[in-house]
Amino acid sequence: MLSGALIVVLSFAYVGLLFAIAYWGDKRADAGRSLIANPYIYTLSLAVYCTSWTFYGSVGRAATSGIGFLPIYLGPTLMAALWWYVLLKMVRISKEHRITSIADFIASRYGKSHLLGGLVTVIAVLGIVPYIALQLKAISASFSTILQYPNALVTAAPESLPFLQDNTFYIAMLLAVFTILFGTRHLDASERHEGLVAAIAFESIVKLVAFIAVGVFVTYGMYDGFDDLFGKAAQIPQLDALLVQGGAAGNYSTWASLTVLSMLAIILLPRQFQVAVVENVDERHLNKAIWLFPLYLFAINIFVLPIALGGLMHFPAGSVDADTFVLTLPLSEQKTWLTLLAFIGGLSAATGMVIVETIALSTMVCNDLVMPILLRWKFLRLTERRDLSRLLIAIRRSAIVGVLALGYVYFYLAGEAYALVSIGLISFSAVAQFAPAMLGGLFWKGGTRLGALAGLSAGFLVWLYSLLLPSFAKSGWLPITFLTEGMFGIDLLKPQQLFGLAGLDDISHCLFWSMLANIGLYVTVSLWRRPTAAEHSQANLFVDVLRHVAAGSGPKFWRGSATVADLQTLLGRFIGPHRAAESIAAYARSQGIAGEQLSANAVLVHYVESQIAGAIGSASARDMVASVVDEEPLALDEVMTIIDEASQALAYSRQLEQKSLELEAASKELRDANQRLQELDRLKDDFISTVTHELRTPLTSIRAFSEILSDNPGLDGAQRAKFLGIITRESERLTRLINQVLDLAKIESGAAEWHPGTVDMRELIEDATGALSQIYNTRGIALSVQAPAGLPPVTADRDRIMQVVLNLLANAANFCDKERSAVTISASFSKTSLRVDVTDNGIGISDADQTVVFEKFRQVSDPAAGKPKGSGLGLVISREIIQHHRGRLWVSSKRGQGSTFSFTLPLSPAGT
Amino acid sequence: MIRPTLKGQRLAALFLLGFLLFNYPLLSLFSSYTRIWGIPLVYLYIFLAWAAVIALMALVIERREH
Structure with a gap:
């Protein structure tokens, strides 16, 4: 009924129309009046997600699993709600860093790593080629379905045609030409292709209109609305069972893993990255796309189940491949124009995907695989070439042809092994491997290059082993025992029941193991060591891009x-x-x-x-x-x-804190010093007033007795002698006092002269006791000396030490008990020092007074002891002298039990 | 320039809502042979829930903040 020539002319005319639209789009862009700078075109270009998988394959899947085709569209709907965080970040980063592919994005995130970019590219190409083959298969199948209807509908047989007579081959070539013309017209830093996007958006309209037209025809033309259609289907038990989720639709784990897989695919598929991120004109377009894109998915899915049910009821079971219902239903009803529209719709779904995917892959292959290698080959001297832009364009064009050729070869060799949806899911699972590196890289600063490499490689290998190789085995390229008995016949290594994990469908099974390996290694290896400087700076730029x-x-x-x-x-x-x-x-x-x-x-x-x-x-x-x-x-x-601005601020505040602590400490020191100064000032005043007072006492008595003598010349001799004696004693006391004050002042100011020499303490003590024996004898005080022979000599100023010993002995004499007075002076020595003790049996000194006695002019007064004797400077001077010799002078005493004044002098070599 | 605001959080909440609505166990509640207006319950439920989520997303995006 429909001639082959018409179909061929129509398809070429359609691609010609695409050329025209793309050309127009580019012209408008050059003129500065962009055709695509609005959120609606942006949304339509995102709908490149819907390929022939959606157009033909969903119906096929619905025919076997009811609503089981839906997770592939529910996932992206859910993801769209997260675009505000995820896609916005990706767009912003890509615009700032001129990132033009997903491989570049991941490589750039982890410190601009060649290796990572190359790995992502290899995974993408290997994963996507079957997907491109799927589109070619769909085009080919639609050709043969229309041409051969109503014969041989179950299996269209492209292998029966040599490829030169295969229309698909020519379509593929035409697509290559289109992609080269509009995808690599010139090199542009932003890699945006306005004309191409315009054509893709147009294709999205065509496929939506075509699919809905077929759906409306089936629902309202062949049947009497949804009610009628579902009612009739309900009468067939097999079909009724299809409509219950959890029945034929498969279990919930499949449902959930397909949802997750498609959530990831909508942002990770190279073509989605191309249209959503690279071709994005203005990030505000994202706003509307968040709800318009799910709406598009919603619209294109409404009639999937009605068409599937219509086909199942219309054709005898098994006579027509359910993947072709969209074409065969209008065909069987003799609706020529509708058939052609459906055919064009399918063609647009397939070509749109192929064009964008090929461009995305060619950019990756050129930038992340070929160029890094060529630049590294020194003998090519590429780094010295003046103009590399021609070379770059040539590489991209070859990549486009190469990718399409790979797709065609795959289709030609293995196209028949699988239903459309299954091939697509293998690709989805491949690109899902980018998720940890990509999403982790967007939100976690700790991810490192090695972590991403390890995770990606592991996930990729698991995918290869558990999904791609089994598909080869099913196609007959590998022995089927690989699938049924496992590698090397090891049961645990069965590719689709890895380590004995059974009960999951092959996609969920692969998703679980690959994500376990991928995420596990990504996180573990990332945490293994600190990120390098390059990784750290890129991580900050990426993660904090919105900030x-x-x-x-x-x-x-x-x-x-x-x-x-x-x-x-x-x-x-x-x-x-x-x-x-x-x-x-x-x-x-x-x-x-x-x-x-x-x-x-x-x-x-x-x-x-x-x-x-x-x-x-x-x-x-x-x-x-x-x-x-x-x-x-x-x-x-x-x-x-x-x-780390935060840490910087923290460090700053820490510095401030430290500074203020230092200031506080300094001011405290100043305060203390000031207090000491005031104290010293007060002490000086006290000292002066005390000295003055002490001087005045003898002066007053001298003056008083002198006046008496001068006023009373007639005093008798005895009286006169007595008064003169007082005057003499008071003068002596005055002299002594003045000498001591001068002495103390000299010692304290460091002006005193010292005459160090060797002192024999035993001899010194004997001299001292000899000098004081008169006083002791007259007062009847028993003095015992315990100076053992063999005391080591000390280096000291003999006169000064003598002064100390005399002072201590004199004090002891003054304070010892009146009745049975006894004073002991003893000397002893240790390894380091020589010690002298002077003990009396007087009233003793209370604990509180023991420090006071060493203060100037402080004399321990005791009512029982009467007026204190001495100047109050003796002990102060003694202590100064001993301290000058690096010794120590102290008192130990108890009230009522006498006191012992002791001093030590260091044995050589410290003494001066 | 889009600024992260309350909108982003509302959308994230819608994501959680959608994830709940479209998965086990809520989904299993509608897994029956019941029909409403002749349409199988689960089919109707998913499409209605889907439409509702999209409508809410549109509401969040398009609503003018005052």
Whole structure:
């Protein structure tokens, strides 16, 4: 009924229309009147999520599992609610750092690592190629379904056609041409393709309209509305069971893991990253897309189940592949135009995906796989080439052709082994491996390059082993025993019942083990050691991107010197000299500086690096810029200080605290010193007044007796002699007092003269007791001397020590008991010192007075003892003398039991 | 420039709500052969809940703060 020629012409015409729209979109963009700068086009471009999997495959899945197709759309709906946090962050980061692919994003997050970017690219290509094959398969199947209807509907057989007669091959070639034309028209730092996005948005409208048209036709044309359709289905027990979740729809764990998987896919699929992040014109468009995109998913899913049920009821069981119901139902009802619309819808779903996915993958392959390798091969001398932009475009174009060719080969060889949905889920599981590195990197500063590498590799290997290889086994490329008996026949290594974990479907099974390995290693290895400076600074830029203002976030981690000319030349090599000059000029304008005054500061270097990053990826851009810029590497601790603003503030406040503590301590010292000074001042005043007082007493008596003698010349001889005696004694006392005051002042001020010599203490004590024997004898005091022979000699001023001993003996004589008075002087020695004790048997000194006796003019007065004798300076001077000799003078006494004054003198060599 | 505000938290709450509505065990409550207006209960439930979540998201996004 429909001729092959018509179908072919129609499909080529449709792709031609895409060319026209894309061309128009690019023209409008060049003219500055963007076609796509609104949230509606943005939302429609996001709907590239809905591929032929949605268009044909959902119906097929619904036919076998009822509502089991829904988690793939509920997941993205849920994720859309989190876009406010997740996608906004990704968009903001990518715009700031000119990130153009998911590989670049992850590589950049973990310190601009080539290895990580390469790994992500390899995983993405391996994971996505089957998905591209799926689209080609869908196109091919739709061709053959229409052409061969009503024959051979269960299996369309592309292998029966050599590829030169296979329309799919030509469609694939056409898509390659389209992608090359509109995806790599020129190199642009932002890697945005306005025309292409316009075409994708248009495709989203076409597929939605086509699918709803078929749905409405089935529901209201073939049946009498939902009520009628479901009512009739309910009468067939098999179909009725389909409509109960938990029945045919599979268990809840499958449901949940598909939901999670699609949540991750909506942000991690390379094509979603391309349209949602790279092609985003304005981050405010995200706002509306948060609810418009789920609405699109909702709309395109309403009629899935009705079409599936309609097909199941319309065709005899097993006669038509449920994946083709969207086409075969209108076909069977002879609705030619509707069939063509459905065909175009399916074509748009498939081509949209292929185009965007291929561009995303080619960017990755070029920036994160090929360029890093080429730049590393020194013999190519790429770093010296003047203009690399042609080479870059050539690499991208080859990558586009390569990816499409891989997809075609996969489709050609293995296309028949699986239903559409199963192939797609293998791809979803592959890109889900990016989740820990990606989401962890967005929200956790601790993730490191090694952690991401370990997690990604482990997750990827588990995915390879438990999902991809089994799919090969099912296709017959590997012995099926691999699946049934496990690797090397080991039961525990059965790829889809790893370590004996049974009871999960293959997707949940892979999701569990791969995420266990991936997240586990990512976290463990990340925590293993501190992040490096580069990792730490990138982590801060990424995680805190919403916190700091858009401008000038990068440069603060940079220190070095460069010239503007060098930077411009470098930029020119990647985006062409002309565009480079424009770019630098634009930068100068944006900074409000005339071009010639531009200085190569950190901001400019960052700007240039991000421009180059757009062309060759952040990791290679880093290397390139480093080659012309004389950089000083920042040590980790420097970076830490710069970036950890919180800790900086903390350190500052800590410093303040310390300063204030120091100040407090200083002021306390000052206060103490002041107090001491005041005390000393008071003591000096006291001393002077005491001295004056002490001097006045003898002066007064001398004067009084002198006046008596002069006024009474007739005094008798005895009287006169007595008075003269008093005058003489008081004069002597006055002289002694003055001598002592002078002496003390000299000692205290350090002006006293010392004559050190060797002193034999035994001899000294004998001399002293000899000198005082007169006084002792007259008072009847028993003096006993205990100075053993062999006392070691000490180095000291003999006269001064004699002064001390005399003073102590005199004091003892003054204070000893009146009746049975006895004084003992004894000498002893230890290894280090020589000790002299003078003991009396007087009234003793109370504890409180024991310190007082060493104060100036303080005499212990006791009512029973009467008027104290002496000047009150003797002990003070003695102590000064002993202390000068580095010895110690002290008293031990108890009230009523006498007192012992003791001093020690150090034995050599300390004495002076 | 979008600033993280109350909106983000409201949306996160909607995410939690949706995750609850669309998963076990709430989902299992509707797993029956019951029909409303001829439409199977679970099918109707999911689409209504889905529409409600989308409507709430639209409300959160489009509501003008005063």
